[in-house]
Amino acid sequence: MARVAVLHNTLDFRGGADAVCVHTCAALAAAHDVALFTISETTPDAVGAQFDVDVSVPVVAPPGASNVAAALSAAAPTVGPQLAARSVLLRAFFRRHASAYDVAVSTANELAVPLPSVQYVHFPQFRCDTTPTADPGRLNGVWSRLAAPAADRPDTRYLANSAWTADAFEASYDRRPTVCHPPVDPIDGAPWGARADRIVVLGRIAPDKRTLDAIDVVDALRARGHDLTCTIVGAAPAAYRDYVADVRAAADSRPYVTVETDVPRGRITELLGRSRYGLNLKPIEHFGMAVAEYVASGMLAFAPDSGGQVDVLDGDDDVLFEGVAGAVDAIAAAIDDGLQPSLPRDRFGRDRFADAIRRQVAAVCPD
Incomplete structure (x- = not known):
């Protein structure tokens, strides 16, 4: 059993990235000692309920995290979501606790961490000046210098949510992630x-x-x-x-x-x-x-x-x-x-995702 820190900048947008976070926590908690590091007002339980995931892991957050998250949300209509900035803040806090963990799992994009890691990329958050279709913003260069990872670390595994995202990451970091589509189970429906x-x-x-x-x-x-x-x-x-x-x-x-x-x-x-x-x-x-x-x-x-x-x-x-x-x-x-749906409904099931996350974590766990 490894001590695993899951890092997720914020759960407050309650979207696909947050679904990946709670699914990851649930997948790893059965076999490892898992803690979630985040700066959020929203709890993992709330996100889990939204995506039908039973997740119960301790949350580790900086002092005043909910106030910081509330302030960033209040400012978002003017300054944007500031996800990279949130990641920089979370990384600074996590570094003080990293020695207590064996492995880090970032579920909100790439991040420099001082231990073996698995990093799930929804879209590159750093080095955006080299990323096709990205809008770097004025401060992305600063955030990149503070928290972008060295992509050649042998003890880091990168995953991407789609082939398109993998292309974008490779363009910035000259390293191609493994594609691991997010978890979506079949949903019962009427004829x-x-x-x-x-x-x-x-x-x-x-x-x-x-x-x-x-x-x-x-x-x-x-x-x-x-x-x-x-x-x-x-x-x-x-x-x-x-x-x-x-x-x-x-x-x-x-x-x-x-x-x-x-x-x-x-x-x-x-x-x-x-x-x-x-x-x-x-x-x-x-x-x-x-x-x-x-x-x-x-x-x-x-x-x-x-x-x-x-x-x-x-x-x-x-x-x-x-x-x-x-x-x-x-x-x-x-x-x-009269077009009707023809795609298989079970392409992205949660068991497939959970197995992939567990394999990647096992691959970087210290012996």
Whole structure:
């Protein structure tokens, strides 16, 4: 049994990266002594409930961590999520505790740590000036000097959530991670003929997810004569409270659009299992947990033709698109042609993910 420190900058956005974190903690806790280092207001239990993961590990946080997390969330509408900065803060705190652990597992991208490690990359957070499609920001060079890892360390294993992310990481670090798709179990659902003509927009409500654009897509489809409804369901992080208010206002003015935030997992699976269509509008999604959940629940999923979601949808041109107009055309054509889902629902199961994480940790554990 190894002493394992899981490092995750923040759970407060309650998205796909946070699902990977709680799944990792759960996978390792059965065989190792695991502690979670994070700077968050949100507890791992809350994230676990959102993603149907039973996780019970101690949390180690700096003094005043919840206040720091709250302040960063409050400032996010102005300065952005500052994930790299959060990682730098977490690393500085962890270094004072590292000697108590055998292995570190970063579930929120690459990070310089002073012991053997497994690092799960959703998208490179450092050296962004050399990363295709990244927006470095003014301070990324500073954060990189403070916390970017030396990629040639032999006792570090890198994992990436998609082939696209692996390409981006390799461009920055000249080392290719092993692709390990995030965990998404099959979701029980009704037969196609018994499902509602409803578009579900699942996931964090935020500007980068382009949730408001989804409402425009539904408006355009209804204008073409398709009697569709839309349910937007997902987390409403405090960092995006102004945008969430805009989404609610847009929905309130349309009887065919509803918004449900921070609902129990059972409600999410109910919606996915009883609806026909799933829509994601974020371009260059690093993986696309929502898209994978659409597939896992037997929905017909639509997503931009970029990033890791191309992996998830197996490069199917019928359901990949560019821009709002492209989304409208793709969904309208699918409805007119009677297109139904054909991808296997069990491609990304949690057992596969847990086995991969355990193997990687075993490979770097000291003898």
